[in-house]
Amino acid sequence: MKKLMNDSKNIVEEMVEGYVKAHPKHIKQVPENGRALVTAKETREEKVGILVGGGSGHEPGFMGYVGAGMADGVAVGNIFASPSPDPILEVTKNIDKGAGVVYLYGNYAGDVMNFGMAAEMADLEEDIEVGMALATDDVASAPKAEKEKRRGIAGEFFIFKAAGAAADFGYDLNDVVRVANKANENTRSMGVGLTPCSLPQTGEPSFELGEDEMEIGLGHHGEPGLEKGPLESADSVTDRLVNDILADIEINKGDKVAVLVNGLGSTPRMELYVMFRRVEQILSEMGIEIYRSYVGDYITSLEMGGASVTLMKLDDELEQAIDHPVDCPMFVQK
Amino acid sequence: MKKLMNDSKNIVEEMVEGYVKAHPKHIKQVPENGRALVTAKETREEKVGILVGGGSGHEPGFMGYVGAGMADGVAVGNIFASPSPDPILEVTKNIDKGAGVVYLYGNYAGDVMNFGMAAEMADLEEDIEVGMALATDDVASAPKAEKEKRRGIAGEFFIFKAAGAAADFGYDLNDVVRVANKANENTRSMGVGLTPCSLPQTGEPSFELGEDEMEIGLGHHGEPGLEKGPLESADSVTDRLVNDILADIEINKGDKVAVLVNGLGSTPRMELYVMFRRVEQILSEMGIEIYRSYVGDYITSLEMGGASVTLMKLDDELEQAIDHPVDCPMFVQK
Structure with missing residues (x-):
């Protein structure tokens, strides 16, 4: 590459x-x-x-x-x-x-x-x-x-x-x-991989997937995921990711969460916001409040294609922490 | 895609x-x-x-x-x-x-x-x-x-x-x-394209380039550039981009500039910072002061691969403007 x-x-x-x-x-x-x-x-x-x-x-x-x-x-x-x-x-x-x-x-x-x-x-x-x-x-x-x-x-x-x-x-x-x-x-995350990245030293792809395939649960270094299968719609993929998270951690009506829809490197923001839209629909239907949202490339894997959804359930202390301003070269929050 | x-x-x-x-x-x-x-x-x-x-x-x-x-x-x-x-x-x-x-x-x-x-x-x-x-x-x-x-x-x-x-x-x-x-x-910009993006409606690549080719001056929608040729080193590509800019606008020793190294969508930050390093070397050798730097995805073309360098020559008014704080969903500056 x-x-x-x-x-x-x-x-x-x-x-x-x-x-x-x-x-x-x-x-x-x-x-x-x-x-x-x-x-x-x-x-x-x-x-x-x-x-x-x-x-x-x-x-x-x-x-x-x-x-x-x-x-x-x-x-x-x-x-x-x-x-x-x-x-x-x-x-x-x-x-x-x-x-x-x-x-x-x-x-x-x-x-x-x-x-x-x-x-x-x-x-x-x-x-x-x-x-x-x-x-x-x-x-x-x-x-x-x-x-x-x-x-x-x-x-x-x-x-x-x-x-x-x-x-x-x-x-x-x-x-x-x-x-x-x-x-x-x-905090819980679930990701989906679509296209590999390649290491500068080798130029070899970090994993292999077919032309129309996705891999649910693929790791950040190409570690094998839970399931390979045909690429589904953004809503269907997002449903899988969010459902797996909600099956793993108890988040109930009235709870507040911070949401991160993270791109792995080459996924356009457009697609990440389409996924966020679905996350919001699911949580809103369940009566879970999205306290703060982050959508973009926060932790990547070079130019890997794909995304992950992360939810952090908040209490008062974490809410205060997530609100705290930040001034870093690659992330600023007022 | x-x-x-x-x-x-x-x-x-x-x-x-x-x-x-x-x-x-x-x-x-x-x-x-x-x-x-x-x-x-x-x-x-x-x-x-x-x-x-x-x-x-x-x-x-x-x-x-x-x-x-x-x-x-x-x-x-x-x-x-x-x-x-x-x-x-x-x-x-x-x-x-x-x-x-x-x-x-x-x-x-x-x-x-x-x-x-x-x-x-x-x-x-x-x-x-x-x-x-x-x-x-x-x-x-x-x-x-x-x-x-x-x-x-x-x-x-x-x-x-x-x-x-x-x-x-x-x-x-x-x-x-x-x-x-x-x-x-x-302000002057010069870009290089490496890999195409595809429109969601068609799935067709926005332009064609060989396995080891780059295109200097390629436009943001795949408009033809100035020259296709074999992919060169990051330093060599950056030299071309900066030299073309400096041939087009007079920026002299003692002048101040704002620099933007912009990714087109799928170019890792790692590569953008390698390019920035070279921009800094060139300008520093010429005695041009980098007043502020921006490195990342600021204007993209979906998942296109490649990057551009932008220089804005500053006077007092533009310096004050570039320093002004910003709070947008996709860009925050303190």
């Missing part, structure tokens, strides 16, 4: 260089490690630091979410691969303001290992307290009884948003972790 | 429905015409109204740019087709606060005709004064001596931004038109 790139070996470094050059008032590299990016703005002493991270190729996730109201720093991995412990540790040292640092990342084996190692090093070598919260929002990736085995996908956005707000509110480390975990417990 | 849609005949109506439902605090439909959308917020009396519009399929352009600091309303056309005069007139009536309305749109025959007719109707039937400013930023679309024949592409974003700010500053109709025209005079 065609890419606007130079040597594929340098694409992540060149992206990071462009990113830092484009947003110098927002973000800077830690001198010790080019894959360690932190906010360029002054952070309050005693604020709990928020560190996000994961593989590249999911932009705006994860580097796009560093800024006021969300994360203080990001560790940047290779494409679809966890960052190593070094940049995680460098970000940790840089953003610790005496109140510790919370790591937020998706539940993938490489991330679990590397963020875990970095947390140990932060504790032993730097005496920095680290808390962790994993995103496990992807309903398709494991049965309900084994939620702790599920992967994190677009719902990561809500978890970052909630924890970032909690840290800004002045919550301590345990309370920020509690809010992040509550956000994750209350 | 695969689309998440229902009946293709209804896709624009369903998108608009989803859009209004997703952002009820920001946007509403004018009761008389479903293709006429206006800001849901109270607008100051005597503020000049800003109306944008054009075909659908360019989201966030144009409906995404209605909100505080940018447009007061949008007339929504069919996919890649001008809106008819009716929704333009309905928006005009709705957003006129006694100081007249300025129409901002790209220089395409259909738009010129329909916006012109609506302006006449607004004058004759409603006694509303209308000003107009056309975007002609696409360097590839006509020779320098015939700038008035050029098409509008991603630079429309800067023109909307500048004129929206001017109206917010309390400028009168003539001054808003003057600022919009100055923004257009100071």
